[in-house]
Amino acid sequence: MHWLNGNGFPAMRQLLTDQGCEDVAVLRSVPNREALGVFHAVSTRDGEAQARAGQAFYALNPLASQTEEAIVEIQFGDGFWMLATPADLEINGSREGPFKDAQRR
Secondary structure, three states: OOOOOOOHHHHHHHHHHHOOOOOOOOOOOOOOOOOOEEEOOOOOOOHHHHHHOOOEEEEEEEEOOOOOOOEEEEEEOOOOEEEEOHHHEEEOOEOOHHHOOOOOO
């Protein structure tokens, strides 16, 4: 058994390379595509959010919310999904992005 010291896909690729497995296929849960934006731990302040501050995210799904603030789930490059608020997201250089007129669902 080998433990991954890094995060997701990059750590798995390094592990396989270190073991001499050059031709092994590794599946990613996020296809190669442009990042939608960057996550900043502004409103979401738990340990995972702090660790992922500054990382790009590649998928975004709005969720129903019973509060005034919108809630979304975002997916990072290693396939990890996390809940966030619009205040945490920088999309196209803006912190408001598509949420400036968002209301609760």
